Amino acid sequence: MTEFSLFFILDLLGTIAFAISGALSAMNRRLDLFGIFIIAFVTAIGGGTLRDVLIGSTPVTWMENILYIYLIGVVTIFAIIFRSKLNHLKKSLFLFDTIGLGVFTITGVEMGVQNDLNPIISIALGAMTGTFGGVIRDILCNEIPVIFRKEIYATACIIGGLAFVILHQLAVDTDIIYIATSLTVILIRLVVVKYHISLPSFYLSSKT
Template sequence: MELSLFNILDLLGTMAFAISGALAAMDRKLDLFGVFIIAFVTSIGGGTLRDILIGNTPVLWMENIRYIYLIGAVTILAIIFRGKINYLKTSLFLFDTIGLGIFTITGVETGIRNDLDPIISIALGAMTGTFGGVIRDILCNEIPVIFRKEIYATACLIGGLAFVILDRYNINNDLIYIITSLTVISIRLVVVKYKISLPSFYLPNTPR
């Protein structure tokens, strides 16, 4: 596999989401098999949806066994060093945010490479960044973060829009990757720190 910055970021995003999934599973006191499954689906869920939607099958992790080895190794390390990263809420948020930022740009870039409309490419980036976390939360019996008041998918959409704009001005791709991923990560960090959220809606007489 060519070690371009794009591929390196894709591997880093896979690692970050694998750790995020493993931490979420350990927080739910799942057994060893459960930890591996949650780590796996969290790290490959978004990329799998992306590849299926654009017709790129077999999907990436099926064609490149290195992803399986990488996810397995990272999950084992997360289990071994769980005592060092057992500030679960903080660690889970951090690795989830890193994965979100990186996978957003890989999704948008994939859309652009396949000559999709910019709006579709941005949507593809948001799906790639969020879908693994959605599966993780559902399997861990939680309402997915994307459906809560917390700004999550919105950060992906803003990052995706930044990617498309920068790409239109023919800026160096590696620079676009870095700027876009940092944009998504920074938005997530700021909105959580200052408790910024989208409005929620509820039916009359429904407890808030």
């Protein structure tokens, strides 16, 4: 029987958010029904799959718990049916992508901590968990992944992961850590996009 801990609930929330993000991105690219389901699925499970493989937790989570498959399917159907309600696709995509980013970052860091990994490795694991699904989504939709653009994306994951590790070292209640650090990542992402804060980019000048 599945234990509905806060960690498990957050993992489901991240799965829902990224599934919607993937479905919206696929519809925005005018993919067919099969394409929408595939993009939603790989976006939702990409980060968690990488996390589980890296720490040697196999079979990976979605293979052991069929609930994830059902959940992704239902959420994708929901996104398709209510696509007209989810107007302003770009804003909706950003919102759900941000929620998934924040939640999956924390689940990745927590798995690193549970496996007694070095704090730096745990933070990196959190960043990869949070961003990898979006990277796959963008590549399959023929777009440059957000993580490689000027927007502060992975940096928000690193800051959130660092906050998680510090609060864990201070022996703060685990549930409080989950909520506080997830919100940290989400708020950072919202603020930097709202105020157009970005990392510097560098390029070679073309010779004429």
